[in-house]
Amino acid sequence: MKLHLGRRTRRNIHTAVLFVFAFIAALLFIMPTVLTISNSFMTETEINANYGAMIESASADKKNYISEDLNLKFIPDKVSFEQFSTVLFKSPDYLLKFWNSVILVVPITVFQLLLAAVTAYGFSRYRGKVREIIFFAYIILMLMPYQVTLVPNYMVSKWLGILGTRWAIILPGIFSPFSVYLLTKVMRRIPKAYYEAARLDGAGEVQIFFQICMPLCRSSMLSVGLLVFIDYWNMVEQPLILLDDETQYPLSVFLSQINTGDVGLAFAVAVVYMIPALLLFLYGEEYLVEGITYSGGVKG
Amino acid sequence: MEEQNRNVKRRERIKTILIIFLALMLVLTFFSNTILNYSLPTVTAQYAGYGTISEKVRGSGIVKANKNYDVVAVGNRTVTSVNVKQGDHVKKGDTLFVLDAVEGDESVEAAEQELETLELTYQKALLTIAPSYEKENQDIANARKALQDAVNRLNEAKRNAGNNVSEADYRKATSDAQKYTQEVTTLSGYLAAISTGETTGVPSKYLSGMSEAKSAYDAADADLAQASADLETKKAALTVDSATQKTAILALERTAEEAQTAYVRAKEDYDAGGTTELQRIMEDAQQAAKYAQEDVDNAKAVLTEIQAKEAEIAAAEDTVSSAQSTLNDARKKLDAAAEAAAAAIQKEIDSAQSAADKAQEILNSYDAEGAATDLDALQADVTLQEQTLQGLIITLADTKRNDELTEQQNAIDLKSQQQTIENKKKELEEMKKNSGTMTIKCENKGIVSSVNFSAGDPVMDGAVLAGITLTDAGYTVEFSVSAEQARKVSVGTVADITNGYYNSDTKATLVSSKANIEQPNSTDRILTFDITGSDITVGQMLGLSISCSSQSYDCVVPSSAIMEDNDGKFVLVMRSKSTPLGNRYYCSRANVTVLASDEMSSAVQGDVSYSDFVITASEKPLTPGMQVRQEEGT
Structure with missing residues (x-):
């Protein structure tokens, strides 16, 4: 059976599909930025715990991370300004x-x-x-x-x-x-x-x-x-x-x-x-x- | 237009924010070092370097006097006055206390009375009688005489007995007579036993041949008994003899004959008459004759068996008679053997009897001479007298020993009493001397360390009135140090007083280093110092420090820089790291071993070298790797 849709309806569907694609694309593009901003409010310990595996080569002798895989975390366990404080006040x-x-x-x-x-x-x-x-x-x-x-x-x-x-x-x-x-x-x-x-x-x-x-x-x-x-x-x-x-x-x-x-x-x-x-x-x-x-x- | 204005305003705001941000960044950059430095712990540090360490052994101890003496009261008195107080310097002859006699003190009088009683007791004890043994000696002399008399009498009797038979022969004859008589009795017993056929208890030497004969006899006897038993059995089995059986057979034969005859007659009658009745009679007669004949046959068979048994019995009877004859032969042989044994025994009996007779003859001849009975009596008398004499001598010796012991005990008692009297006399003398007012003087130069009584106090005899420390004997301080420290000091070294007064003349000299005997397991040693000086007080705590030999080291750091944790001793060393804004300083851990140390510095060995910048103090606790700031001006 062939569906007979109105012109308007078809246009709406077209718009909706475009919107979904656009939304997904926007999400993909904005995600790194959002991730960076949200992770900037994590403590150093939490960062090391989640992304420690990434810097394994740099700390081969002193393994200080827990997870073997990278954890893309958007929500900090504890919102902290420690990173900003360190960057702005303690790291000339x-x-x-x-x-x-x-x-x-x-x-x-x-x-x-x-x-x-x-x-x-x-x-x-x-x-x-x-x-x-x-x-x-x-x-x-x-x-x-x-x-x-x-x-x-x-x-x-x-x-x-x-x-x-x-x-x-x-x-x-x-x-x-x-x-x-x-x-x-x-x-x-x-x-x-x-x-x-x-x-x-x-x-x-x-x-x-x-x-x-x-x-x-x-x-x-x-x-x-x-x-x-x-x-x-x-x-x-x-x-x-x-x-x-x-x-x-x-x-x-x-x-x-x-x-x-x-x-x-x-x-x-x-x-x-x-x-x-x-x-x-x-x-x-x-x-x-x-x-x-x-x-x-x-x-x- | 309105939108353009809004855009302009927006841009202005963003511009302002950008400027503020940059300004803020600028300010932060400018103050970044300052802020950083304020957030870092401030430390003081200094270079480790070459140096000399003069190690010191330190310790403290309580000053003790080398010699003390106690002032002691004599007699029960009352303190009238105390002339010294604690800490006073006293010299020989100084009056320390004045003591007065207690009113109504009766002790002197009581002591005099006691002495008198003691002397009286002693005198009494001296009056004792010396022991005498005249009676015992007399008894012994009498006993000796009696013994001598008895011996004389015995000798006289023996001389009177003067015959050919000596005493030894007599004694031998007596024993021989007894022996042979005994032997005769024994052998007669054997003879009697053998005559009854009994060999038990008889020595085998008399039984040669007899035993075999006896066993052969016993065997024959047994065979006979067996044969007789067999015969009896067989006889018992044969209840009817052949004669009776023959008689019975004869009777049966007659009956059979009669029946046959009856049958013949009946047959004849039947043959003649031929009647049925006759025939029946004939047939009955024939039957009866037949049965009678069968009975005869059976009886004959039985007879045959009986005859066979009778033959067996006859054979058994032969056996019995044969066994009887064998037995008789054995009996004869046994009798012959018994006779031979009896003859042998009899021969010995005769021999023993003759020996016994011979001995008896000797005895008789001796008896005939007489006096043997008297000799025995005299001998017994001599023995009795000897025993009596010995008993008396032993009794006298016992009496003497007991008397001697008693005498020694008495002597000891007397000596003791004498000693008591002497002591009492001295005591009395002293008491007499001390009665009245008494002044107690100092006997040595020293310092009064304690005064235990005040005026008016009663004192008992022997009470310690005061303690005096003898200053001339000096003072001592002791303390414990490790064995390693003890090795570094030498006897004769003068120690510094660490807690003494300035200008004090107190001097401490090490006089000995000895093991700590109170703690045998410890390796610690006790250092003893001789203390001299004018312002020393007993009980004062004195801190001492002895310099050991100094030594140069490559790496000397301040003692305050050395820390210790579970991994051992370490120092924190400042390491610099170059950054765009100048050097940053971090502390890093360097494990060390302390070689030697004095008050200020320690010589170390390990991960630190002489050019390292060692952290000596920090305002905050440090952990290795922490960034630090050096204190201004250091």
Whole structure:
């Protein structure tokens, strides 16, 4: 027997199925974050008891965990601020690593935005064969995985004599092709009439750039800045390879090495580390959507 | 527009939060070390290093005087005055107490009376009579004389008896006569026994051949008895003899003959008459004749058996007669053997009889000479006199021994009485001397350690009035130390007084180190110090410390740094760990063995080296691995 359902009913079913899939997907994505936050309120003992097996290699001589398997626990046995207290008040190392992250990421973001804006302006304003070749090179470079450029980065850093210093991370960071590409796409959408009107009004290139182009690209700049910040806030490979001194490592490196370190504090550290990125995202959420949409829109 | 404003406000709030967060992080970072340091336990530490340890043996003990003497009261008195108090320094001749006699004290008079009584008793005891043994001696002399007389009489009698038969022969003859007479009696008994055929009790040497004859006789006798019994049995079995049976058969034969005749006649009649009745008669007669003949036959068969038995009986009778003849032969042989034995015995009897006769002859001849009876009587008299004399001598010896014992006992008693009298005299003298007021003086230089009576108190004889410590004899302090410590000190070392007064002249010198005899199982030793000085008091606690030889060690740490738990002694060592914010300090455990120690420092050996930073004190209890903070200024 064949079921004859109404059009409306079918649509409702379709919606319900989509909702279920979306819900499951959302749950999968949000679960690690929820787990991190809830586990940050556990005591170190409880963390060791549940995730001790994970750090067995680190404590082979001193087995201090109970469960042989990993226990994904969402509800702490006893809500405790011990981890936060330890991280914020008794562990200057983590705070220092946090500031290491800030010291690396902030200059990269700021200078990259500045440089990218200027570069993108050039690409959008001037056309010619050379520009096309350079822009193509930028695109090629952008498409390459970071790990491919790591070796040349290392060699250049060594040649420049900045290997082992923060400049070895900051300088390649500043000259990233991604934001140039994205901003070029945005700036090309600005109608030429705006520039011509400004020029008729007697504005120079610098004036046009700062007073016409930049305000029009503000949301895109912010969204690009946010993406760049989050990208570099999570960097792991660069510090590991380009920095010698562990004291200069950002906090992201510590979190990547969680199974060999202080697993009892990792969740609180992760939560603390999450806050700036989260706040920035909340701050620039609209710009981010807007900027990405704008850059992907119809070329003007 | 409104939504845009809301977004702006929201962004502003988020920005503010971000700034606050960063500011907070900044502040926390800035103060992170400070906060951390305040939360860490503060410790003081110092480097372990080379050093010299002068070990000291310490101990404390109570000061004891080497010599004391007690002031003792003589006689029952009353204390009139006490001239010293506890702690006074006294010298020889100082008056300590004045004692007065108790009013109405009758003790001197009582003692005099007692002495008098004792002397009287002694005098009485001296008056004793010496023992005399004249009567006993006289009795013994009389007894000796009587014995001598008896001996003389016996000798005289023996001389008078002067014949060929000596006394020895006489005695032998007497015993021979008895012996042979006895032998004759015994042999006559054997003879009588043999004549009755009885061999039990007769020695086998007389029975050669007789035993065999006797057994042969017994066997023949037994055979005869057996044969006779057999014959009797067979005779008993034969109730009817053959003669009677023959007579019976004859009678039966006659009856059969008569029946046959009757039958023949009846047959003839029947043959003649031929009647039925005749025939019947004939048949009856025939039947009767037949039966009669059968009876005869049976009787004959029985006769045959009887004859056979009779033959057996005849044979048995032959056997009996044969056995009888055998028995008779055996009897003859037995008689012959008995005769032979009797003859042998008789021969011995004759021999013994002749010997007995011979002995009797000797006896008779002796008797004939006479005096033998007198000799026996005289001999008995001599023996009696000897016994009497011996008895008297033994009695005299016993009497003398008893008298001597009594004399010795009396002498001892007298000596004792004499001694008692002497003692009493001395006592009386002393009492006489002490009657009245008495002053008790100090006999040696010293310090009064105790005064036990005060003025007006009555004192009994021998009561301790006061104790005096002799200062010249010195003082002693003793305490116990381990054997190991005792080895480190040497006799003659002067010890430091740890609880003495400044400028005190008290001096303690080690004079001996000896085993603790009160605790034989302990290895501890007792150190004895001679104490000199002017301000020493008996009973005072004196702390002493003796320096032992000093020695250099590679690793010396403060004694306060050494801790101990179940795993033994250890020190906590500060280890540094480099961090971006400077060095962090952690305490780690180092197990050690203490080699030597003095008041401040200890020499150790183990997981700690001379350059380690050893924690000496902490404001909180530490566990190894704990992060610590070093105290400011150290």
